[in-house]
Structures are given as structure tokens and as C-alpha cells.
Amino acid sequence: MTHSEIDAIIERYENKPSSILAILQDIQTKEKYLPKEALERIGEKLGMPVNKIYRIATFYRALSLTPRGRHEVCVCMGTACHVRGAQRIVDQIKLELGIRPGETTKDRNFTLETVNCLGVCAAGPVVAIDGQYFGKMSPAKVDGTLKKFRSDKKKEGANDKA
Amino acid sequence: MIKLSSPQDLDQYRYQILSHRRPDQPVITVCGGTGCHASGCHAVVDAFKKVLQEKASDNGVALRVTGCHGFCERGPLVVVHPKKIFYQKVKPEDVLEIFEETVLNGKILEGLLYEHPATGKKVVFEEEIPFYQKQKRIIFGNNGSIDPTRIEDYLAVGGYRALAKALFSMKPEEIIREVKKANLRGRGGGGFPAGLKWEQCRNAPGATKYVICNADEGDPGAYMDRSLLEGNPHSVLEGMVIGAYAIGSQEGYIFVRHEYPLALENIGIAIQQARELGLLGRDILGSGFSFDIKISRGGGAFVAGESTALMATIEGNVGEPRAKHIHTVVSGLYDKPTNLNNVETWANVPVIISEGADWYAKIGTEGSKGTKIFSLVGKVNNTGLVEVPMGITLREIVYEIGGGIPDGKRFKAVQTGGPSGGCIPESMIDLPVDFDRLTEVGSMMGSGGMIVMDESTCMVDVAKYFTNFLKDESCGKCTSCREGTKRMHEILTEISEGKGRPEHLDWLEELGWVTMEASLCALGGTAPNPVLSTLKYFRQEYEEHILNKRCPAKVCRALLHYRILPDLCTSCGRCAKACPEKAITGVPKKKKEKGEPFVIDQQKCIQCGMCLETCKFNAVEVQ
Numbered sequence: 001m002t003h004s005e006i007d008a009i010i011e012r013y014e015n016k017p018s019s020i021l022a023i024l025q026d027i028q029t030k031e032k033y034l035p036k037e038a039l040e041r042i043g044e045k046l047g048m049p050v051n052k053i054y055r056i057a058t059f060y061r062a063l064s065l066t067p068r069g070r071h072e073v074c075v076c077m078g079t080a081c082h083v084r085g086a087q088r089i090v091d092q093i094k095l096e097l098g099i100r101p102g103e104t105t106k107d108r109n110f111t112l113e114t115v116n117c118l119g120v121c122a123a124g125p126v127v128a129i130d131g132q133y134f135g136k137m138s139p140a141k142v143d144g145t146l147k148k149f150r151s152d153k154k155k156e157g158a159n160d161k162a
Numbered sequence: 163m164i165k166l167s168s169p170q171d172l173d174q175y176r177y178q179i180l181s182h183r184r185p186d187q188p189v190i191t192v193c194g195g196t197g198c199h200a201s202g203c204h205a206v207v208d209a210f211k212k213v214l215q216e217k218a219s220d221n222g223v224a225l226r227v228t229g230c231h232g233f234c235e236r237g238p239l240v241v242v243h244p245k246k247i248f249y250q251k252v253k254p255e256d257v258l259e260i261f262e263e264t265v266l267n268g269k270i271l272e273g274l275l276y277e278h279p280a281t282g283k284k285v286v287f288e289e290e291i292p293f294y295q296k297q298k299r300i301i302f303g304n305n306g307s308i309d310p311t312r313i314e315d316y317l318a319v320g321g322y323r324a325l326a327k328a329l330f331s332m333k334p335e336e337i338i339r340e341v342k343k344a345n346l347r348g349r350g351g352g353g354f355p356a357g358l359k360w361e362q363c364r365n366a367p368g369a370t371k372y373v374i375c376n377a378d379e380g381d382p383g384a385y386m387d388r389s390l391l392e393g394n395p396h397s398v399l400e401g402m403v404i405g406a407y408a409i410g411s412q413e414g415y416i417f418v419r420h421e422y423p424l425a426l427e428n429i430g431i432a433i434q435q436a437r438e439l440g441l442l443g444r445d446i447l448g449s450g451f452s453f454d455i456k457i458s459r460g461g462g463a464f465v466a467g468e469s470t471a472l473m474a475t476i477e478g479n480v481g482e483p484r485a486k487h488i489h490t491v492v493s494g495l496y497d498k499p500t501n502l503n504n505v506e507t508w509a510n511v512p513v514i515i516s517e518g519a520d521w522y523a524k525i526g527t528e529g530s531k532g533t534k535i536f537s538l539v540g541k542v543n544n545t546g547l548v549e550v551p552m553g554i555t556l557r558e559i560v561y562e563i564g565g566g567i568p569d570g571k572r573f574k575a576v577q578t579g580g581p582s583g584g585c586i587p588e589s590m591i592d593l594p595v596d597f598d599r600l601t602e603v604g605s606m607m608g609s610g611g612m613i614v615m616d617e618s619t620c621m622v623d624v625a626k627y628f629t630n631f632l633k634d635e636s637c638g639k640c641t642s643c644r645e646g647t648k649r650m651h652e653i654l655t656e657i658s659e660g661k662g663r664p665e666h667l668d669w670l671e672e673l674g675w676v677t678m679e680a681s682l683c684a685l686g687g688t689a690p691n692p693v694l695s696t697l698k699y700f701r702q703e704y705e706e707h708i709l710n711k712r713c714p715a716k717v718c719r720a721l722l723h724y725r726i727l728p729d730l731c732t733s734c735g736r737c738a739k740a741c742p743e744k745a746i747t748g749v750p751k752k753k754k755e756k757g758e759p760f761v762i763d764q765q766k767c768i769q770c771g772m773c774l775e776t777c778k779f780n781a782v783e784v785q
Contacts, residue, residue, distance in 0.1 A: 018478035021461050025420065059480045059637075060461025062420050078382035079577060079613045080539035082627050091770060095742050116464060116631060118421060119385035121537050121611075122234030122545035123200040131423065135200035140740070140775055 001031055006041045017046045020056055024063055032068040061115070069104040069111035071149045073097075074128040078117030081124035085138075089125050090114060092139040096146060109151050165440040167448035169326040172317075175439075179314045188223045188265050189243040191306065192252075195230025195389055196424065197546065198237035202253075206238045209257035223265055226315075229305040229393015232547040233293055236276065241288065241306065248288040249274035279543070279565055293544045296563050298525065298533050301509050302386075302549040305393035310428045313435040316396040322441055324512035328404045329449040332515075337408040338364065341511065343519035345531045350376055350504030351582065351608050352684070353530070353597040359501055363491040364409045366499035371411040373453075374476075374495065374502040375402055377418040377425065378460045378467035381580025382631065383611035386535040386547050387505035391418070391425035394509070395432035399455070401511030403442060406453040409501050414453060417472050419460040430457060464581075464635035468683050469494075469502045471637070482637045483683035504609065506535060526552035530596035538564050540613040541571065552596045556586065559595065560614055571616040575699070579608030581628045581635075582688030584695025585621065604695040606688070620717035621700040622707050626654040628692035636685065643686030646677030650693055658718040662708035670697060716784050719769040723785050726760050726773070730781035733757030737773035737782065746773060 009026045013019035020042070027038050034057055043050040057063045075090045090112075094100060097110050104111045120126045123135030127145065134145050166172050192198075192207050210225050231239050236250035242264050249260065249271065256274060263269040275284040276291050285291050288306075308315035316322070328337055342357030363371060375398060379387040390398060402414055418426050433455055436442035444452045458476045465471050466481035473495040475481040494500025510532060514522045523531045530552040536559065539545045543565035550559060556576055560566070567573050575585040578595075584605035586593065593599055597607050615624070629651040638644045650673050653666050674690030681687050697704060706712050713721040726737070726746070735750035738760055745767045748760030762773065774782040 016478075018476070020478045021475060022459055025459060025461065055480055056461075056478075060463050060466075062460075062462035077631075079580070079611065079624075079627070080383045080537075080545075082382075083540045083613060083615055083619050083624070088771060092772075115421060115462075116380065116635070117382035117384075119379065119388045120196050120200050120234075121383050121385055121539040122197045122547075123237075124539065126200060133196065133200035135197075138775065139770070139772055 010045050033064045069108045072111050074113045074115050076118040076126040077114045080121035084124045086125040088139050089137050092142040163438045169330050176317045179318050191226045191228045191241045193231045193239040194227040197234025201237040203238035205254045209254040213261045226309045229310050230389035231306040234546040235544050250276050298551045299549045311431050324515035325400050328515050334408045340519045344514045344522040349506035363499050363501040366492045370498045372495045372500040373406045373411045373414040375416040376504040380464040380467040381609045381611050383613045384537050384609045388422050390505050392428050395429045397509045401508035404511050414455040415458050417458045465637045527596045529598045536610045536612045538612050541616040542614040543568050553594045555592050557591045567616045575615045577613040579606035580611050583608050584691045587699040618715050620715035621696040621703050623717045625693045625696045632689045640681045642677050642680035646673050657707050659720040660711040722769045725783045727781050728759035731759035736776045740772040740776040
């Protein structure tokens, strides 16, 4: 990310230090993480110590200091999903991808995350991949759902979506 | 778009919108709520668009994607107007038939109707379905009929009429009096009287005052605020503008959690449209009153939904709560008087102003007036959002609206109030639901999550789940909360792994008490509720884990044993293929040979339960 790109985002929020969270979120969306250089540049532009920015960057779950995968697999751990077996869904995805929540696969295709509630409680257990919701999940459905997002099966996935 | 500069302009514009609408016009509405999204409504919408494009160029059939209807269990939902024929579980391949048979010829498709679970009779209209019959949808009712991205739809159902009434025929003090008389209590958790809060904020010294809508709906298992913001954002805006006028505020914020992208989008569109029409911004409806709203996006921290933490986040600081020796109505956002209410509370305001406090106060109980939207989820047949009058019993909600427990299982408890709430046992199922009664039994209203649990839900596991949640979400400022939730979670984990000791139960009670007493904000102050309420009502289940190393609900993995029953095993080998640890062996059957029953190697078994799930012959037993 170039300095001018970062500056453009900061200017969108009128160079206001109070918009720090929104600025970091926009960079996160674009880069899928917060590069160190970006944090330093923001500090320079807003006149904010980098340690304060770092504190915010590590406080919120939506922000990450390490690069994320192309697809974000979000398993809902809300109460409604929990009583319907969300833990077993996470366990199954952990087995299939070989990573723990918060980690990214070696090929950088998947990042696994758990969230406290996606707000789709009626359809639980719910998994969201790149914002697309998959309701009434079961451990047996995990493989088929992930398949749609495996890089080598991209085309196939698009076809069986319907 | 024209700018409305008087209440007459507003009436005229509404009249103009309505005059373009024929009551007999065929309109297909598809529920676009998140629940229906999870069951594939976008494909249904696309299919309708395609059919309409191909077949209905000039017969005036309209398609409307609405907000959440509430009956998420049966999605995707489609309603065909003007007759309001209600179809459920609609698939893209049903679309052409719906169009040709129902829309064009008025024929009802039996296969897509809801079937009454008791009588087996097909139900044609939404209001005749038992799920809706006991509800009173004064806040949520318009969700199913309006397109949230079109302000015209909201105006057509009488939207912004309450705002005109408030601005032109009521003084700010009168509005506050009306809200106090209606006894509107905050729907976000605490149940503090909204009118009183408004009054304190109005009377606080200082010219700059802020109004905030808390849409950081963090309680797991609750999603009514999401559905209101997504499905009827203008009702929330209208409530905020009325509140701002009563309080004397010119600037407001809506704080939306980032997990709700559609809510963010729809409220953004709504603000833009309201501004363009002159219902928000400078000189609203020519009244001389100005008020504008900014959107602030959360960052995925549960504690940031606490009022002082939320304000810190808007200011660009880390979302940690502060002590409230001075209330936020006196010194809140940027140290200015600030009034914060949640989404559902704001959405109640226009109803109170247009219908009057007397009408409103007739609904509900002595101390809790009006309705409450609950998300009825978990182990219940009809999951979804339900709006009921305060004072309705849990039994009515779970059995009559919710249709009881699936698979013939036994009801065990209802969890209300999110991580701050508690579990209410079966013996209290006739409890009338309102703010005070729920608190009396050791739970709370919270934001309205209602998670039904059956015999296969383990209460130790539920307590462990919530303490895990709270230890992660505790901001760490108070030692009692940071360490208390962590230690409680450690003890509960030991109990669930069969390492529990009898004294653990006393420790949990003591830790709970200290955490509650010594923490600054409500997160720590209520954090032990899930532990203490389950200990109080389900102590036996804890003792079973500790003394007999058994989990009666068969949830705690470390205490389970899986076994294949040789008599029932058909040697199909499906379980062996599914087993991630390759712990199952046997001789699979071939065309003519019978094969031999499969066996689980207990040393290798990780109790994942895949064998139980894949076996089609009920040959896997768990103990």
C-alpha cells in the first residue's frame, strides 16, 4: 500500500484522529491486514503516537496485524449456534484445514475465525464464508461447503451454488 | 427528490405516493432478512427478477424485497399481494409456477403453504399461522411490507407522521411527559426508563448535547436490532429525531457493529433519503429544528456496546468502560450531555407519539409497558423473531408461538439476557415475561435473546460457554472481572473434563460473588449470572459431573464413550470412512459376503461424534 493510498483513506475522514477505527477498518478491508508501514504513516498524518494506534489495532477483533487468507471462514459461536453444536463444526473445520481459529492456511487460501454472534440465530449453526451465510451446518456438511472456496475448484463451486 | 418544508408538504407527498398505488396491484414480496439469506433467498429474488423481465413487461406486477418477517425457520418467505398468500420454504424452481399460477391466475399452490402442526391443515395467510397469532407486532409489523431502501414505502404506511406531530403540535417537555407516561423502558438490557433519561439529559447544563443509537447488538443469540435496522431503518431514524427534539440535541450517532454489513448499508441509505427530503439535517420540515446523524462502525468488541465504552470508541479511543460517578446524561460523548438508547427503544418512540401514551400503556404489565421483540432460537420448532406483549408467559412463547421442542425431546430451560442473564428452569415456565420478573428469578431481559434448551443441552457446558465468552470479552481493566471470569472458566473446564471436585461448587459461588461486587461496569457485574443461575437450578447436573463423572446430556466430550452395537451394525463401513482418527475397523460387507461388525478403538477415539452422525442404522451408542 502506497503512502498516497493511505493518505486518501485518511482524508476521506477529514484527517480526524477520532476516525482512527474507521481508517484502520478501511485499510484492513483493502489489504486484509494492517501493515506496519501503514500504522506508521497514519501516526505521522494524524499526529498520533504509534503505540496508541497499536493499542486500538490489537483491541478489536475486526483488525489483524498478520496477513489473512483469500477466504475468511467465520464460524458463529453464538448461544443459539452453540446449543446446536457449533463447537463440533469448528472442530471439523480445524481438522479439514489443519489450522486453529485466528490462523491462516499455508497457501493463504483460508483464514479461520470464530465470532461471538453473526445474528443469524434462527438458522444455527451458521458459518459465513466471505460474507455468504451457510445455515443449519453439520460436521458432515463442512467438506462440501469448503470445497466451493478451494482455489482449484473455483469454477465447480460457482456452478453448484444454485 | 423534492424537499419537504412543512407538515402539509409531507401529507401531500404521502398522498401523491399512495395515489400511484392501486390496492389491487399484484405485488410479490420476498423476505430479504438475514435468516432468509442463509436459506437462499437471493436466488429466489433473482429468479423472480428473471421471470418478471421475461413475462411481465406490461401487466404491472411489482417485486419488493422486504425486511425480516420473523419466521426465519421457514425461509425463504414469499407473500403474494393483494390477497397476501403466504408461501414458505420457496425454492428458485418454484418461482415460475408462483408467477403463472398465483400471481396471474389467483390459484393457490398447496405445496408451498404452511401446514398447521396440530391439525395438518394448510394455512393460506400469515396471520392465521400459530407462530404469528399470539404476537402483537406494533414495532416489527411493517418489516414485511416495506422495502427498506425506499423511503416512499415507509411514508406510505404513515411514516414520519409522528415526527410532524411532535415538531408542530408538541413542546419538548410534552414529548418527554408522554414518553414517561408510556413508561418506555430501555430495550437494550437495563430497562432504565427512557423518559427519565431524556429529561435528565435535557436539564443537564450545556448547549451541545448528543443523541446516540446503540446498534452494537452484541448479545449472542439476539438479532432483533439487526432486523429492525435492516428492515425498517426509518422507524429508528424517526424515533431519534423526535428524541433529539425533546432533548435539545443537534447531533446524533448510530453505532453499528461491523458484523452487520446490510444494516450499515440500509441505515446509510435511509439517512441519505431522509436528508434529501428534509426530514433530517437543517430546518427539518421547516420547523427551524436541525438535527443530523453520523454512522459509527464498531470493531468487533463486545464490551464496546457498554455506553461509556461505546462513547470512547466514537471518540477514537479504545473501547473500555469508565466509572459512572457522573452519568453520561450529564457528561458523556466528548464530555457533553449524551442520551443513549438502543435500536428497539428508538423504534418504539414514533408509535408512542402517534398512538399516545394511554394507548401504549394499555399493553403490558404494571412495571413493563408495550411489547418486546425476542429472538426465539435454539432447540425450538419455530425459530425466529417474535414480538409479544410484556407479561406473556414463557410457556406461551415456547409452546404456542415456538411450537414446542423438536424431535419429541424434553424442554429443559430458557436462557435469557445473553451473557449477563441466566437459565430459567422448567418449573418456572409459567413465569410472566417482563423486566422485573426476569430479574427476580436471577436472569434478566437483556436485549431479548431467548435460547431454548432441551434435555440434550448440558448446563455445565452452557455455563462454561458463557464464562469463556466473558473472559475473552472482558476488557481487563478490573482485576475482579478479568481474573474472576478466567478462574470460573478454568473450574468449569475441569468439571466438564471429569476433574471436578466437590469444593469447586463453593469456589464458583464465591468467585461469582466477588466478580459481581468488585467490577466497574455491567459486564463484570452480571458476568457470574450464567454460572450462579445454573448452579441454583441445576446443581444436580453439576454433581453428576463431579461425583459420577457423567454428563447426563451427553455433551461434555471428555466424559463420553462411543460404542458400536454389533447387533445393529450392518458393516456398511460408512463410520470408518468418516472417522478422522481412523479409530474404527471392521470387515465391510461385499455383494454376497456379510462382513463383520465394526469396532471403535477407544484409545484412538477423540469423541468427535462423526460416527454417530454418519450411521444410518442407529448402531452407534453414546454413554
